[in-house]
Amino acid sequence: MTIFAVIVSRLSKAILTLLAIAILNFFLIHAAPGDPAVVLAGEAGAADEQMIEQLRERFGLDQPMYVQLGKYVAGIVQLDLGYSFRQGAPVVDLIADRLPATLLLTLTAFVVSLALGIAFGVAAAARVGKPSDTVLTTMALLFYATPLYWLALMAVLVFSVWFGWLPGFGYETVGANYTGLERVLDIGRHLILPALTLGLFFTAVYMRMARASMLEVSQLDFVKTAKAKGLSDAVIRRRHILRNAILPVVTLAGLQAGQLVGGAVLTETVFAWPGIGRLMFESLAARDYNTILGVFLVSAAMVILFNIVTDIVYRIVDPRIGARS
Amino acid sequence: MWKRFRSNMGAMIGVVMLIAVIVIALIAPLLFPDGPWQMVQRPFLAPFAVDGLPLGTDTLGRNVAAQLAYGAQVSLLVGLVSTLVALLIGVPLGALAGFYGGYADEGAMRFTEFFQTIPNFALAIVLVAIFEPTLFSITLAIAIVSWPPVARLVRAEVMSVRTREFVDAARLAGLSKPRILIQQVLPNTVSPIIVMASLMVATAILLESSLSFLGLGDPNAMSWGYMIGAARTVIRTSWWLSFFPGIAIVITVLALNLIGEGLNDAFNPHLSRKGKA
Numbered sequence: 079m080t081i082f083a084v085i086v087s088r089l090s091k092a093i094l095t096l097l098a099i100a101i102l103n104f105f106l107i108h109a110a111p112g113d114p115a116v117v118l119a120g121e122a123g124a125a126d127e128q129m130i131e132q133l134r135e136r137f138g139l140d141q142p143m144y145v146q147l148g149k150y151v152a153g154i155v156q157l158d159l160g161y162s163f164r165q166g167a168p169v170v171d172l173i174a175d176r177l178p179a180t181l182l183l184t185l186t187a188f189v190v191s192l193a194l195g196i197a198f199g200v201a202a203a204a205r206v207g208k209p210s211d212t213v214l215t216t217m218a219l220l221f222y223a224t225p226l227y228w229l230a231l232m233a234v235l236v237f238s239v240w241f242g243w244l245p246g247f248g249y250e251t252v253g254a255n256y257t258g259l260e261r262v263l264d265i266g267r268h269l270i271l272p273a274l275t276l277g278l279f280f281t282a283v284y285m286r287m288a289r290a291s292m293l294e295v296s297q298l299d300f301v302k303t304a305k306a307k308g309l310s311d312a313v314i315r316r317r318h319i320l321r322n323a324i325l326p327v328v329t330l331a332g333l334q335a336g337q338l339v340g341g342a343v344l345t346e347t348v349f350a351w352p353g354i355g356r357l358m359f360e361s362l363a364a365r366d367y368n369t370i371l372g373v374f375l376v377s378a379a380m381v382i383l384f385n386i387v388t389d390i391v392y393r394i395v396d397p398r399i400g401a402r403s
Numbered sequence: 404m405w406k407r408f409r410s411n412m413g414a415m416i417g418v419v420m421l422i423a424v425i426v427i428a429l430i431a432p433l434l435f436p437d438g439p440w441q442m443v444q445r446p447f448l449a450p451f452a453v454d455g456l457p458l459g460t461d462t463l464g465r466n467v468a469a470q471l472a473y474g475a476q477v478s479l480l481v482g483l484v485s486t487l488v489a490l491l492i493g494v495p496l497g498a499l500a501g502f503y504g505g506y507a508d509e510g511a512m513r514f515t516e517f518f519q520t521i522p523n524f525a526l527a528i529v530l531v532a533i534f535e536p537t538l539f540s541i542t543l544a545i546a547i548v549s550w551p552p553v554a555r556l557v558r559a560e561v562m563s564v565r566t567r568e569f570v571d572a573a574r575l576a577g578l579s580k581p582r583i584l585i586q587q588v589l590p591n592t593v594s595p596i597i598v599m600a601s602l603m604v605a606t607a608i609l610l611e612s613s614l615s616f617l618g619l620g621d622p623n624a625m626s627w628g629y630m631i632g633a634a635r636t637v638i639r640t641s642w643w644l645s646f647f648p649g650i651a652i653v654i655t656v657l658a659l660n661l662i663g664e665g666l667n668d669a670f671n672p673h674l675s676r677k678g679k680a
Binding site (some may be wrong): 106230239347 | 519520529530533593619631635639645646657
C-alpha cells in the first residue's frame with residue numbers, strides 16, 4: 079500500500095469510529111437518569127422551565143428515537159456539539175479556545191517522555207544487572223505506581239511553594255502582557271512543571287519498553303555477527319541494536335496517546351492549565367453534559383489523529399511494514 | 404513455580420506490602436469504630452500535634468489516619484471487583500473470537516478495537532458523570548474501559564493453544580467444540596490472564612483514585628483520591644493532607660505491580676532469565 083492509500087483507509091476508519099462515538103454519546107444522554115432535556119441543559123437549565131421546553135422542541139425530544147439520533151449526528155457532522163448553558167457559548171467555541179493549550183501540553187509531554195524514556199531505557203539496558211540499572215528500573219517502577227495528579231501536586235508544593243523556582247499555576251503570568259519572545263519564554267516557564275509531571279509517568283512506561291526491547295534485540299544473531307566482526311560494544315549498541323529496538327517502542331508509545339490525553343485532564347486540573355481537560359473538570363461540577371461529551375469526542379479525535387500520524391511516520395521510517403501488509 | 408516466585412525479592416516485598424494494606428482495610432472498623440467521617444478534633448492539625456492523631460486532621464477536623472484506613476477498603480474493593488467484571492467481559496469475548504475465528508473473530512475484534520481507540524480515562528469520566536458517582540457506577544465504568552486488553556490477550560492465547568496436538572486429540576475423541584474450548588483450551592491460558600489481572604487491579608486503583616480526585620467518587624465512601632482532591636486547595640498550608648493518601652496509593656499500586664511482575668517471571672522463567680542476562 080502506498081502512504082496515500084494508507085492515509086485514506088485510516089481516515090475513513092477514523093470517521094466511522096467518531097460516528098460510533100457520537101452515537102454512543104447520544105445513547106448516554108438518553109440513558110442518564112432523568113429527562114434528557116434537563117440533562118442537556120445541565121445545572122443551568124434545571125431551574126428554568128421555559129428553557130427546557132425550548133430544548134425539547136429544538137432536539138425534537140417528542141419525536142421517535144431514530145429521528146432524534148439522526149438530528150444529533152447530523153449536528154455533530156456540521157461541528158455542532160451543542161450549547162453550554164453554563165458557559166453561555168457553543169461547545170465547539172469553548173473547545174477551540176482551549177485546544178491549543180492542551181496540544182502544547184500533551185505534545186511537549188509526549189516528546190519529552192519519549193526522549194527521556196528511550197535514553198534511560200538504553201542506559202539501563204547497557205548496564206543491565208549493575209547498580210545503576212537497578213536504580214533506574216526501581217525509579218521507573220515507582221513513577222509507574224504514582225498517581226499523575228498527586229505527583230503534580232507535590233511538584234507544585236516543592237518547586238513552586240517551597241522553593242519558588244517555577245510557577246505552579248496557569249498558562250502565563252496574568253497582567254504581565256508580555257509580547258513576542260518574552261511571552262514565549264513566560265509560557266515556557268509555566269509549561270515546565272505540567273509537562274514534566276504529565277510526562278514522568280510515561281517516561282517510566284517508555285523506559286521499561288525501551289530497556290526490554292534493547293535486551294531482546296541484543297540476543298539476536300546479527301548482534302553476534304557484529305561482535306564477531308570486532309566492533310566495539312558502543313558501536314554495536316548505537317548502530318545495530320538501538321535502530322532495531324526503537325521501532326516497537328515508538329509504536330507502543332503511539333498507542334499510549336489515549337492515556338496521555340486522559341492524563342491531561344488531571345494535570346490541567348492541578349495546574350489550572352486552560353486546556354480542554356480543565357474545561358472537562360469545570361463542566362463536571364456544573365453537570366454541563368454537552369461540554370463533557372464534546373470534550374470526550376474531541377479527545378477521541380485527537381487520539382485517533384495521533385495514532386494515524388504515528389502509523390505514517392512509522393511506515394516512512396521502516397518501509398518493511400508497508401511491504402508486509 | 405511457587406519457588407521461583409518466592410525467590411523473587413521484589414515480588415515478596417510486594418506481597419508483604421499488599422498484605423499490610425489488606426489487613427489495615429479489614430481491621431479499619433476495629434481501629435476506628437467512629438468511621439472516617441466523624442469530626443474528632445479541630446481542623447488542620449499537623450501530624451503528631453495531638454496524641455492519638457498520628458497523621459493529623461483534615462479540613463473538617465476528621466482523623467486522617469481513619470480516613471486512610473477506610474480508603475483502603477474502597478481502593479481494594481473497586482480494584483478487585485472491576486477487574487473481575489472486566490475479566491467476565493474480556494475472557495468470553497476473546498475466547499470465542501480466538502476459538503471460532505471467521506466472522507465471530509472479525510466482529511469481536513472490531514468491537515474491541517473501538518473501545519481501545521476511545522481514551523479510556525475520558526470514557527470513564529463520562530460514564531461516571533452521567534450515571535451519578537456511586538461505587539457501583541465507578542466499578543462498572545472502570546471495568547468497561549479495562550476489558551479490551553483482556554479480550555486481545557485471551558484471543559491470542561486461545562489461537563495458539565487451539566492448534567496444539569492435544570486439542571486435535573480431544574476433537575478426535577469426539578468432544579464437542581464448546582467442551583474443548585472450556586475444558587481443554589481455556590485452562591491453558593490461565594497463567595497470562597492471572598498476570599494481567601494483577602496488573603489490572605493496580606491500574607483500576609489508580610483510575611478509581613483519579614476519578615475521586617476529580618470529584619467523581621461515591622459521596623458515601625471515603626477514598627484516597629477524594630482526600631487528595633479535597634486537600635488540593637489547602638496544599639500551601641497543610642501539605643500532609645494530600646501527601647499521606649498519595650503515599651498510600653503508591654504503596655498499594657507498587658505492591659500489585661511487583662506481584663504481577665513476579666508472577667510473570669515465575670510463569671515464564673525463560674523470559675525472565677533473558678532479562679537478567
